[in-house]
Amino acid sequence: MAALRILIVDDEKAVRSALRRLLSTRGEWEIVGEAANGVEAIKFATDLKPEVIIMDVTMPEMGGLEATPQVKKAVPTAEILIFTQHDSTQMVQEAQNAGASGYLLKSQANWLIAAIEALSQHKPFFQGKNLPRAK
């Protein structure tokens, strides 16, 4: 069985590094590349044909929500998981509209493996805490 090809897109090196460590615990998954912004994401996706893309939202040059439809256009079979700090129903809606198959808060990273497994089977995964409470 071929390894699951994963592309990591996040402008924070620490996050990319942590993700690589976490995903490497699954020997059958392959990190094919790391992009630091939306522009790189489109290029790497076009070149590397990943099956799953972990996409941050807020990045320099081009954000994840802007890059997602272009990535989907270049690689229609790729499933995109929005992996972000932003806890917002509005943003979840925007992510779906852009073509993302999943939405996960970074603080809920312990659900990441489950989310990738779902997407690898072309199942949607949308999980996040409720919107934060006002003080």
Place this chain on the structure above:
Amino acid sequence: MLKGKIIPRKSEKSPQTKRRRTPKSNVKEYRDSTSDSTRHLSADLIDIANLVRNIDAAMIVVDKDLRVCWFTPSAQQIFTLATGDIGRAITELESAAIFAKLESMIRDAIGSATTKEREVNHIRGEWHSIRVRPYMSGGNKVAGAVLTIANIDNQKRQAADQRESIDELRRQSELLHLAHDSIIVRDVNSVILFWNRGAEETYGYTAGEACGNVSHQFLKTEFSEPFDQMHEKLFNGGSWEGELIHRTRTGKRITVASRQVLQHDQNGRVVGILEINNDITLRKEAEESLRNLSARLLQLQDDERRRIARELHDSTGQSLAALVIHLSAVSASLSEADETTAALLREAIQISQTASDEIRTLSYLLHPPTLDYAGLKSALEWYIEGFTQRSKVKVDLKVSLGPNRLSEIEERTLFRIVQESLTNIFRHSGSETASVSITLNAGVVRLEVTDKGSGIAPDILRALNSSGGQLGVGIRGMRERLRQLGGWLQIRSRTDGTTIVATFPIREAAVGAGS
């Protein structure tokens, strides 16, 4: 020589008429009282004597020895003279004593052959004017003196009263000049009649330069309300108060607090307008500076909040996210047998997630990122959901702003006012519900935040609606934010609830949705 007395005629006919008809009979009317010489008085002298009598002048003629030769009826009254006093020295008359130094005055006139005149105070307190002229005989020698006495008491009193009035006016005028305020009196046509020193100092024009000019033309007045309206208030209500902008001599614009009052004459007719102007330019400038400073502080506060929010979200938040991911990685690679370590890791992940959530919440409250990328409605929905969870106050939100987004500052202003208003409702109103409505009509945004609470006490409400006073930094902040947008805030409150209304015109083309 002058001897004898002019006896008043009993006839009421004029002396001139008598003279024309029977000149001799006229002579006979003068009775000889001392010597024969008087019989030779000419008809002309008789006429003059009669004339003097008829003009009601008090005159006494004395000879060189100061003996009374004749006198007029008026002099008779003043000196209490009788016919028998003819030939007596005037100094012997008791009545003469009523005028001080009369003797020396007559002697001086006779001795120096010059007229002496002075005003003397009668011992009864009445003022008289005494004029003593030397009486020249045919040989141009001094034969005696003619005393002319006039009661000038009324004139003296009137003059004294007038002097007193003038002094009083002068004192009042000095007081007006002492005033630091500009005091201007103008007539009903606004022509300047009086211009005190305060006005000279304030405007730089002397009274001489200002008086005679039409005040609002002279000072290039900018009225705070239409001139006709102000004029109507002044003439119907009797006074007007407000702020005006004037130009000084140097062209500088100054703001004055002006109070104008009508002046009436004794018949109630308007004769002028008293205008008292207090230069408040510095105060206005200070207020403006303060407002600008407040606006700047609000801007800095917003900028700082946004900076801290981003720092928390993008830096601390990302680090915590990386920590959770790392812990998850450790957890994923852990041997299934090591349950104790796995439990500790789950707890560590839970703590990291809680910290991450708290950081995100704090960041969002400082500056909701949804306001930037998703717009006002989304940001308010997020905020209100959290507010309701915490406060248990149910909030109904209606936003109708059309397809385009407002500018960043407009959205931020609305968000902050809703945030502040809902916080106030939770803290003070006791209301279990609230409604927030934002509409855009004809280029004007209107925000209403309403509760069904206990309302605001009238005195506090007045203070809040006047300036915000010391009663709430929040209300002042709302006003300040709106002022920057050319808007205003109104608070309506009754015992069954309070409504805060904020309106402002949109200033620039609304930006497209999304960014």
